[in-house]
Amino acid sequence: xxxxxxxxxxxxxxxxxxxxxxxxxxxxxxxxxxxxxxxxxxxxxxxxxxxxxxxxxxxxxxxxxxxxxxxxxxxxxxxxxxxxxxxxxxxxxxxxxxxxxxxxxxxxxxxxxxxxxxxxxxxxxxxxxxxxxxxxxxxxxxxxxxxxxxxxxxxxxxxxxxxxxxxxxxxxxxxxxxxxxxxxxxxxxxxxxxxxxxxxxxxxxxxxxxxxxxxxxxxxxxxxxxxxxxxxxxxxxxxxxxxxxxxxxxxxxxxxxxxxxxxxxxxxxxxx
Amino acid sequence: xxxxxxxxxxxxxxxxxxxxxxxxxxxxxxxxxxxxxxxxxxxxxxxxxxxxxxxxxxxxxxxxxxxxxxxxxxxxxxxxxxxxxxxxxxxxxxxxxxxxxxxxxxxxxxxxxxxxxxxxxxxxxxxxxxxxxxxxxxxxxxxxxxxxxxxxxxxxxxxxxxxxxxxxxxxxxxxxxxxxxxxxxxxxxxxxxxxxxxxxxxxxxxxxxxxxxxxxxxxxxxxxxxxxxxxxxxxxxxxxxxxxxxxxxxxxxxxxxxxxxxxxxxxxxxxxxxxxxxxxxxxxxxxxxxxxxxxxxxxxxxxxxxxxxxxxxxxxxxxxx
Numbered sequence: 001x002x003x004x005x006x007x008x009x010x011x012x013x014x015x016x017x018x019x020x021x022x023x024x025x026x027x028x029x030x031x032x033x034x035x036x037x038x039x040x041x042x043x044x045x046x047x048x049x050x051x052x053x054x055x056x057x058x059x060x061x062x063x064x065x066x067x068x069x070x071x072x073x074x075x076x077x078x079x080x081x082x083x084x085x086x087x088x089x090x091x092x093x094x095x096x097x098x099x100x101x102x103x104x105x106x107x108x109x110x111x112x113x114x115x116x117x118x119x120x121x122x123x124x125x126x127x128x129x130x131x132x133x134x135x136x137x138x139x140x141x142x143x144x145x146x147x148x149x150x151x152x153x154x155x156x157x158x159x160x161x162x163x164x165x166x167x168x169x170x171x172x173x174x175x176x177x178x179x180x181x182x183x184x185x186x187x188x189x190x191x192x193x194x195x196x197x198x199x200x201x202x203x204x205x206x207x208x209x210x211x212x213x214x215x216x217x218x219x220x221x222x223x224x225x226x227x228x229x230x231x232x233x234x235x236x237x238x239x240x241x242x243x244x245x246x247x248x249x250x251x252x253x254x255x256x257x258x259x260x261x262x263x264x265x266x267x268x269x270x271x272x
Numbered sequence: 273x274x275x276x277x278x279x280x281x282x283x284x285x286x287x288x289x290x291x292x293x294x295x296x297x298x299x300x301x302x303x304x305x306x307x308x309x310x311x312x313x314x315x316x317x318x319x320x321x322x323x324x325x326x327x328x329x330x331x332x333x334x335x336x337x338x339x340x341x342x343x344x345x346x347x348x349x350x351x352x353x354x355x356x357x358x359x360x361x362x363x364x365x366x367x368x369x370x371x372x373x374x375x376x377x378x379x380x381x382x383x384x385x386x387x388x389x390x391x392x393x394x395x396x397x398x399x400x401x402x403x404x405x406x407x408x409x410x411x412x413x414x415x416x417x418x419x420x421x422x423x424x425x426x427x428x429x430x431x432x433x434x435x436x437x438x439x440x441x442x443x444x445x446x447x448x449x450x451x452x453x454x455x456x457x458x459x460x461x462x463x464x465x466x467x468x469x470x471x472x473x474x475x476x477x478x479x480x481x482x483x484x485x486x487x488x489x490x491x492x493x494x495x496x497x498x499x500x501x502x503x504x505x506x507x508x509x510x511x512x513x514x515x516x517x518x519x520x521x522x523x524x525x526x527x528x529x530x531x532x533x534x535x536x537x538x539x540x541x542x543x544x545x546x547x548x549x550x551x552x553x554x555x556x557x558x559x560x561x562x563x564x565x566x567x568x569x570x571x572x573x574x575x576x577x578x579x580x581x582x583x584x585x586x587x588x589x590x591x592x593x
Contacts, residue, residue, distance in 0.1 A: 116368050125332075126337045131337070132322070159330035159333075
């Protein structure tokens with residue numbers, strides 16, 4: 001696991017952003033906006049010296065478990081995993097196509113994916129069981145979960161949140177992609193998560209707020225969070241749904257809007 | 273020497289307790305549901321006993337996570353809650369995920385059918401066979417007494433994948449005095465008769481044996497078969513066991529005509545080309561709120577021994593004509 005400089009990480013994030021747009025250009029069935037808010041999070045996790053992993057042995061016992069609970073919002077993981085060597089880069093050409101295995105919502109047949117994702121609100125609970133099992137094994141591995149803020153409306157998350165603090169699962173790290181939008185609008189207008197950090201803190205978690213697009217603070221916060229002991233931990237990353245795409249960024253219906261192909265082409269033509 | 277009847281769950285939990293002493297890989301999870309035998313597990317293995325609280329969704333999720341880490345998990349709750357409260361967790365993280373990940377996870381649901389007699393429809397369970405048999409990769413096991421229930425433990429340990437054990441909450445008379453049935457076959461023919469065979473599961477096997485006894489008094493010698501492995505029975509053997517009958521009576525403590533073993537047997541005889549007519553004994557209508565003994569409730573909803581006896585007698589007569 002090599003540490004990269006912040007500028008290298010930013011460069012990688014931009015490459016992932018372009019590749020994610022290109023995937024969506026070829027496969028408009030993919031959910032683009034929710035995949036664009038998590039790019040820096042995944043780049044920091046996988047290239048920023050946070051996670052231990054082995055692309056040649058995706059289920060190696062020593063690995064850190066990364067549970068991508070907001071499955072459909074992780075199309076940006078396809079270029080990341082391909083770049084790291086989990087599967088050939090050519091697979092990116094046949095996302096959502098016959099014969100491929102990279103679908104509109106990622107399945108656990110994809111090397112690098114741990115669990116069933118996309119049906120929302122399952123990842124944290126399963127991760128909690130894994131964290132408990134790893135503690136029992138006296139393993140040094142950590143469990144990371146990436147979920148969306150809209151996903152926190154699923155009550156099963158809160159069963160897991162209570163359970164994790166009761167069992168002091170300090171090998172459990174939750175990253176909330178707090179883009180503030182679910183399918184039909186702003187979560188504040190649907191069922192508000194106002195004071196989310198305070199809520200999680202009151203449930204017995206250690207929490208940090210961070211700008212989810214600022215690579216430097218994000219990387220530092222993730223490394224700090226992983227090392228923190230005593231309680232389960234949550235990083236509330238403020239992000240923008242549809243980040244970087246005009247008309248999509250922070251639009252209340254961005255989840256279901258597909259940017260026009262010409263717009264994607266013009267964005268991809270711009271120099272990095 | 274006759275065997276003293278015991279609760280299925282107590283016998284099964286005792287097997288788990290014994291195994292936990294030497295098998296460090298066994299975890300026991302509960303949604304705040306107990307039993308006297310469970311107290312032994314809690315006391316002796318506090319580090320591998322996990323009470324998630326009244327939170328069945330998390331029970332399944334935590335158990336799935338433990339199973340992914342290589343543990344053999346027994347998850348324990350009241351039958352309707354461990355199946356229906358958390359059905360999508362079961363679908364996604366057990367049935368679906370076990371398609372690609374090795375997982376050994378065993379859901380123990382206590383309270384099949386009307387066994388929580390006075391607790392009413394929330395705690396009674398008439399839909400679980402239908403729901404759990406709909407899930408690929410799941411093994412659905414429905415024993416009729418504590419001997420066969422205890423014996424299922426070996427199968428749970430030796431076979432990977434998710435399983436659902438449907439246990440009665442009451443102490444039922446012992447049927448398998450001479451030893452547990454063959455788990456590889458998944459059913460056991462208790463009586464060979466003609467022209468009809470009563471195919472029963474769980475508590476209804478007791479009713480079937482009673483009905484067979486009653487019918488014998490009026491000159492009919494019907495067959496009785498215990499179908500305890502609802503998902504993985506040996507199909508060729510079952511076909512052979514049923515081939516001589518011209519009538520098959522399914523008996524279940526679940527809704528009639530809603531995808532239980534009645535539907536399963538319809539599919540089976542059609543697929544296998546058996547020349548038999550069917551009579552289905554199951555709970556008629558919808559949810560009911562009457563109070564009474566289990567026997568009284570059974571007679572009210574069309575699965576009591578008196579009702580079944582007269583129905584089967586009519587059925588036999590219709591076959592002869």
